[in-house]
Amino acid sequence: AQSVTQLDSQVPVFEEAPVELRCNYSSSVSVYLFWYVQYPNQGLQLLLKYLSGSTLVESINGFEAEFNKSQTSFHLRKPSVHISDTAEYFCAVKRTGANNLFFGTGTRLTVIP
Amino acid sequence: DSGVTQTPKHLITATGQRVTLRCSPRSGDLSVYWYQQSLDQGLQFLIQYYNGEERAKGNILERFSAQQFPDLHSELNLSSLELGDSALYFCASSVAGQPSDTQYFGPGTRLTVL
Numbered sequence: 001a002q003s004v005t006q007l008d009s010q011v012p013v014f015e016e017a018p019v020e021l022r023c024n025y026s027s028s029v030s031v032y033l034f035w036y037v038q039y040p041n042q043g044l045q046l047l048l049k050y051l052s053g054s055t056l057v058e059s060i061n062g063f064e065a066e067f068n069k070s071q072t073s074f075h076l077r078k079p080s081v082h083i084s085d086t087a088e089y090f091c092a093v094k095r096t097g098a099n100n101l102f103f104g105t106g107t108r109l110t111v112i113p
Numbered sequence: 114d115s116g117v118t119q120t121p122k123h124l125i126t127a128t129g130q131r132v133t134l135r136c137s138p139r140s141g142d143l144s145v146y147w148y149q150q151s152l153d154q155g156l157q158f159l160i161q162y163y164n165g166e167e168r169a170k171g172n173i174l175e176r177f178s179a180q181q182f183p184d185l186h187s188e189l190n191l192s193s194l195e196l197g198d199s200a201l202y203f204c205a206s207s208v209a210g211q212p213s214d215t216q217y218f219g220p221g222t223r224l225t226v227l
Contacts, residue, residue: 103156
């Protein structure tokens, strides 16, 4: 079975500071990895995903995540955050032969002016 | 806007009642997924349909059922409602229901059971 651990339930950070949201997963088979963002009172939006190939994936708004197979991690990073990045971030994993996503418990990122 | 629509946005009902949540997938998407987001359980996969057929089942209670119609919209039926069923219910859709497909989420239906 798959599981996803997001150790930090809340991460406060000052505007323009860097941030890292941690995600670790466990699976005995190959997986696809995703980060979704949920803004207040909205649905989930895909931020980025790792399917195969380059272990570093980037989103259009400056976030990046690196797949580390040996550490079974997929941490999300941004070098300089904006107020508009305040949201809940969910890491998710999907077995390569399955369709359902397993989500972590989420990390609430709060950017402080 | 993901292109996935869900109605209603909010639903308040009483214990023991039955409700139906509706989802319209993005244009061209054949697969629909239902997820439940609650404070104690987090985000959980309930069920997936592909082109009208059930494709995968997750932690869906027997009191819950779903279907996908020929026009590809989907409905999630929740019956004999309990207080613990209060949650945000998301629908997502993808092109072909393949593991590598991106799932696009709707805005959700917030169900409150009193």
